Amino acid sequence: MKKKIKILVVDDEAIIRESLLDWLGDVGYQALTAENGFQALEIIEKEKPGVAIVDLVMPGMDGIELLKRAKEISPSIEVIIITAYGSIPTAIAAMKEGAYDYLEKPFCPEKAELLIDRLAEHQRLLEENISLHQRLEEHYQFENIIAKSPKMKQLIEVIKVVAKSNATALITGESGTGKELVARAIHSQSYRKDKPLVAVSCSALSESLLESELFGHEKGSFTGAYAQKKGKFEVANRGTLFLDEIGEMSANIQVHLLRVLEEKEFTRVGGNEPIKVDVRVISATNKDMKEAVATGQFREDLYYRLNVVTIELPPLRDRKDDIPLLADHFLKKFAVENQKEIAGFSPDATDFLLKYDWPGNVRELENAIERSIILAKKPLIEFPDLPRGKLIRAGSPQQVQTLKEVEKNHILDVLTRAHRNYSQAARILGVSRTTLYNKARALGLGVKNMDNN
Ligand SMILES: Nc1ncnc2c1ncn2[C@@H]1O[C@H](COP(=O)(O)OP(=O)(O)OP(=O)(O)O)[C@@H](O)[C@H]1O
Ligand SMILES: [Mg+2]
Known part of the structure; x- marks a missing residue:
């Protein structure tokens, strides 16, 4: 069967019912017939056809009356009215009552097939649209994170809890899985939300630039340090620092970072004054950190500090x-x-x-x-x-x-x-x-x- 939609033919003349039934079968539709309006309504209730082709003039209940009652039982049904050749005004009256279109007797098969195909497509799209909307409504959104899969919904529950805590979190996942999005969602839902979220990529800068980026430097501490500069840890005070691509961090900076996490203080590059800060660190990586720890690329003590909570984003x-x-x-x-x-x-x-x-x-x-x-x-x-x-x-x-x-x-x-x-x-x-x-x-x-x- 090439087309799934069911079509009901309602006509008091047996010859028309039979010939339409055969023809619809030939062009690939599943067809049913009824010889009057009452029988038609019973079938509509039971079989829920998507389309009814209805003769306008029938004894007992005419086509327009049937059209109205059919729509009450099955609002999505579409009705095509069969009219005598040349009776355009009645056809228009039927359309005003909600008929989809009309067919003139005697039928022109090409025109009829075109009309029914178009209608079947319309019904299919309507159905698809309904199911799409149903599917969309079941979704889940937390901040800008869109999710529907059970895995992601579960993760969002974890993220909500993490956001309310002050814990250091490590977000892992392949490139493009939404790690930064999650970090931002955690910050926006935390009590730190009115303070800055500062993002630093640990892979974008050379070691010495990253060090001064994070911790700042004193004037004259190295060639080119013309003025004192605040580091991102100071800028993010009372807010959140998002350390992206943490797996790329050099051993020297790892030591500095560990100290801030443990003692909540640090010194600027070239300085001696310890500076106290209250910063929540959220880090992210697409590396296997356990392996980095095993091979000695990443300090184990720092890994445990960063990884109080882990959020693992599954690949798409x-x-x-x-x-x-x-x-x-x-x-x-x-x-x-x-x-x-x-x-x-x-x-x-x-x-x-x-x-x-x-x-x-x-x-x-x-x-x-x-x-x-x-x-x-x-x-x-x-x-x-x-x-x-x-x-x-x-x-x-x-x-x-x-x-x-x-x-x-x-x-x-x-x-x-x-x-x-x-x-x-x-x-x-x-x-x-x-x-x-x-x-x-x-x-x-x-x-x-x-x-x-
Ligand atoms: N669940 C989601 N809902 C809506 N948008 C998403 C979702 N996940 C990812 N995105 C979008 O996909 C893009 C990539 O996300 P993001 O930058 O957070 O990924 P990433 O894991 O940090 O990637 P990389 O490792 O390459 O830095 C962004 O534009 C983000 O807004
Ligand atoms: Mg990213």
């Missing part, structure tokens, strides 16, 4: 129930940002989103959707709008990209990564900003607001 592929909700969230966000009206994803696009493994986790999903919105030409995101290289890797249709497609996809990737900053993207691509701009425009990449960046 292990919580695929979160994908539809996250996808919908990003779709809405980027549709607004790009001023595009996009209602959702086509079935094959949805299928891909659910099947793909997302090695870059939520961030990769977010970027893929942002990109697809820039590309989308229709009100639905379709399969080809999603990153093509990935589609091929995911085992979907065997397609070899043309050179132009490769160029387009690459430009789009870099632009997305650069948050559509053309100057930055042009630098990465090794072309001038004007060249990039012209290329993007020629490739239909929706260039806008070029002058802003």
Whole structure:
């Protein structure tokens, strides 16, 4: 059966019932018949057909009366009225009463099939939309963390408890799983929320720069230290310090950090004065810290200090129930940002989103959707709008990209990564900003607001 929807045919003439029944069967629908309005209402109650094709003129109960009563029993039913050839005014009256459309006798099979197919699609979308909304309503949001999977809901319960405590927390998880998001949620729900949350990435700076970044320095303490500088520990006083990529921290800084955690005081680089601070430290890593401790890269005593509570974020592929909700969230966000009206994803696009493994986790999903919105030409995101290289890797249709497609996809990737900053993207691509701009425009990449960046 190619189409799942059930169709009820109501006509007092046996010949019309039989021929419609046969024809609907031939074009792939499951059809039922009734010879009058009363019988029809019984069937509607029991079988819940999605569509009824109803003769307008019948003895006992006419088509319009049946239409009204049918909608009372089954509000989602759609009714097509059968009218005599040329009786347009009655057909219009029926539509005013809520009929979906009308068919004139004698039937033109092509027109009838087109109408019924369109209606069946409409019913299917309606049903899907209802179930999508039901699915969306069951979701769970804590701060900006969206979750539906049991794993994430459980984690959110843990996060809520951690937020209310003052404990040092370590957040682990692959890249893009939402570690920073969780750190921010903990801070916003803690009693420190009105004080700053200061984030420092331990991998972005050289050892000596990181040291002065964290603890500050006194004037003249090293070449280039022209003035005294406060470190992030001082800036974050009474708030939270988020130490990202803690696994990259050098041995020397690990000693300093341990001291602050134990004694709640430190000295600036080149200084002697101990400075007291009250800072909650939340750290994050995508490294296996136990292994780092085992191999001596990371101090065990510091690890235990940082790791009073651990929050382990599972990779997205292990919580695929979160994908539809996250996808919908990003779709809405980027549709607004790009001023595009996009209602959702086509079935094959949805299928891909659910099947793909997302090695870059939520961030990769977010970027893929942002990109697809820039590309989308229709009100639905379709399969080809999603990153093509990935589609091929995911085992979907065997397609070899043309050179132009490769160029387009690459430009789009870099632009997305650069948050559509053309100057930055042009630098990465090794072309001038004007060249990039012209290329993007020629490739239909929706260039806008070029002058802003
Ligand atoms: N559960 C979620 N709900 C909504 N957005 C999410 C969720 N998880 C992650 N994101 C979004 O995904 C992106 C990546 O998240 P985040 O920066 O927190 O990841 P990360 O684990 O710190 O990554 P990295 O290890 O690469 O630094 C962000 O834009 C974030 O807002
Ligand atoms: Mg991060």
